[in-house]
Amino acid sequence: MNSLVEEIKQLKKEKNAVIMAHYYVPDEVQAVADYIGDSFYLSKVATKVKEDTIVFCGVSFMGESAKILNPSKTVLMPDVTADCPMAHMADIETIKRIKAEYEDVAVVCYINSTAELKSYSDVCVTSSNAVTIVKALPNKHIFFIPDQNLAHYVAQQVPEKHFIFNDGYCPIHKDITCKDVIAAKARHPQAQFLVHPECPPDVLNYADMIGSTSEIIDYASKSTQKEFLIGTEAGVLYELKQKNPDKTFYTVTDHQCCIDMKKVTLEKICHVLRTYEGSVQVSDTLRHTANIPLNRMLDLAK
């Protein structure tokens, strides 16, 4: 076995640590993880972890959310510069203005956001629970931050609510265009198109199924179809192929790659386990305020 993998296993035991990973990190990192999943699954796991230390293989909002949900744990990020650009694409002044304008508004914050944005929000959501949670809210008006594409998808599923959109987006999902989808479908006419709701609305129109990373993996695994065209970050292909060696998966383009997620390496995991560098810090005040919408998400999604 790879000596780095051996060392990680040893260090995990010594330090009483657990490794959590999102489906977008490199294959060899997913292979050493104790828990792999989508953002919702990983936040639920973070609340229940018994070990002293969580090594979070993902981007900063994920490690931050784990620390907020389970503050007594040490949360280590293998690369502290791994950040989600979309997490910063909303601003507090606009939230305050919308709240002043609409008496009955809920600020619904995609978990891909900074802890500061969460602290000004009423509830967090992920791509797998956003529709359920928005439906369950008593408010008529929904200000959905930061992702405009997920917001449009949810708005379509919950037409009884009035949505106020924000202009944030994921650069990787936004980069998948209808032209790309049409060309990929022509190359693979038998393939079903499974797509993440962070993609633009016109791309979602071509979908056979729309869902979070875990939902895409579950759908393909249960399906009797043999070929799938995947409209999300290419890292999901690792788990898709692990679970379905008899099926074939294609990406729509050759650039479905989140460079921040790919910053996580086995070397960096070893390093933070040895040194405890990359420990996530969240101030008490921010932790208390950001914990409220995160916990409300966990409650409403039950």
Ligand code: 13P
């Ligand atoms: P999910 O994990 O909810 O599918 O979201 C994808 C994503 O972009 C995470 O950064």
Ligand code: SF4
């Ligand atoms: Fe952020 Fe997009 Fe990367 Fe997910 S894939 S972490 S939304 S930039």
